[in-house]
Amino acid sequence: MVHRYYHQLSPWQQRVYRQSDQITAVPVPGATALVEVALAVGQALARGEPRAIALACDQLLRRVCGRLGVTPPTVTVLAERPAGYWGELHGLYNPGQGPHGTITVWMRTAKRSRVVAFRTFLRTLLHEFCHHLDFALLRLSYSFHTTGFYKRESSLYQQLLPAAGAPSGATARRGHASIPETTVNVTVACGN
Numbered sequence: 001m002v003h004r005y006y007h008q009l010s011p012w013q014q015r016v017y018r019q020s021d022q023i024t025a026v027p028v029p030g031a032t033a034l035v036e037v038a039l040a041v042g043q044a045l046a047r048g049e050p051r052a053i054a055l056a057c058d059q060l061l062r063r064v065c066g067r068l069g070v071t072p073p074t075v076t077v078l079a080e081r082p083a084g085y086w087g088e089l090h091g092l093y094n095p096g097q098g099p100h101g102t103i104t105v106w107m108r109t110a111k112r113s114r115v116v117a118f119r120t121f122l123r124t125l126l127h128e129f130c131h132h133l134d135f136a137l138l139r140l141s142y143s144f145h146t147t148g149f150y151k152r153e154s155s156l157y158q159q160l161l162p163a164a165g166a167p168s169g170a171t172a173r174r175g176h177a178s179i180p181e182t183t184v185n186v187t188v189a190c191g192n
């Protein structure tokens, strides 16, 4: 099944979209050894210190990238999520920022400035990381929110947090329809 915007894409974009849609998993060799590294993100989040959280995220993504043979992105953790009429921005991926692309995630909700739940936060981090992998691993020239993309995100999540299941709200994504799909040189903005 394709999203509605598929029919507004150019023929080459539709080709990339279909490629993206067909890849449904990202197998990480020896992922079980990384579960503790993923849990360390939650421990840092509980302490509420952005630099410690960024360090834990960086450690996790570096280890995953090492196993996938790709260069890791830079990770930036900021405080309250930006919000507007379109909802809350959970994460960004900018492939043109930093040596190998930059992920930005927010650790607090916009409305009440509460620290984001660990599973939701990890899901957002892995979502942005999947945008990075679209370029760095899959060599796609565009990163679309296809059904295959979300399956890859779930595949990573389940490997790194096997017993967790889906976090609440993970499937109730909104914002993607109102935030335009972007080209390789433009930031990918992701609201959930």
Ligand SMILES: [Zn+2]
Pocket: 127, 128, 131, 145, 188, 189, 190
């Ligand atoms: Zn996204």
